[in-house]
Amino acid sequence: MTIDAFNAMSPGRFPGLIGFEVTEIERGLVRARLEVHEQLLAPNGYLHAAVVVGLVDTACGYGVRTCLPEGAKGFTTIELKSNFLGTLTEGVLLCEARLVHGGRTTQVWDARASRAADEAVVALFRCTQLILR
Numbered sequence: 001m002t003i004d005a006f007n008a009m010s011p012g013r014f015p016g017l018i019g020f021e022v023t024e025i026e027r028g029l030v031r032a033r034l035e036v037h038e039q040l041l042a043p044n045g046y047l048h049a050a051v052v053v054g055l056v057d058t059a060c061g062y063g064v065r066t067c068l069p070e071g072a073k074g075f076t077t078i079e080l081k082s083n084f085l086g087t088l089t090e091g092v093l094l095c096e097a098r099l100v101h102g103g104r105t106t107q108v109w110d111a112r113a114s115r116a117a118d119e120a121v122v123a124l125f126r127c128t129q130l131i132l133r
Helices: 003-007 014-018 049-066
Strands: 021-026 029-036 074-084 091-102 106-115 121-132
Touching: 003 021, 014 049, 021 049, 029 049, 049 074, 049 091, 049 106, 049 121
Parallel strands: none
Antiparallel strands: 021 029, 029 091, 074 121, 091 106, 106 121
């Protein structure tokens, strides 16, 4: 699938709601971004943690689509973990998601969210995807 095809999956769904955009995709790798704006902030004025998780989990999920094993009908997240190391209130949030383990029944993905302005890490993320048959 092309970048345009992946981005066409987002409008009208949660990824579209947060402004998720794929910028690069290949087997086992996804790079994505989103523009931070006021509606994505928590009441404390900083980026809501759920938006960061939405970015990284979506990037990992789109990545799973690039390397589903033969016979798979889909996948679902069965575990995720995030460590938040920073935040932002405006600008662009970037994500790089990489396949760590691509098994027949599970995949493990790592992702890193960072500020575009200074490349500071905002969050580190790992998830496990169950391959559905």
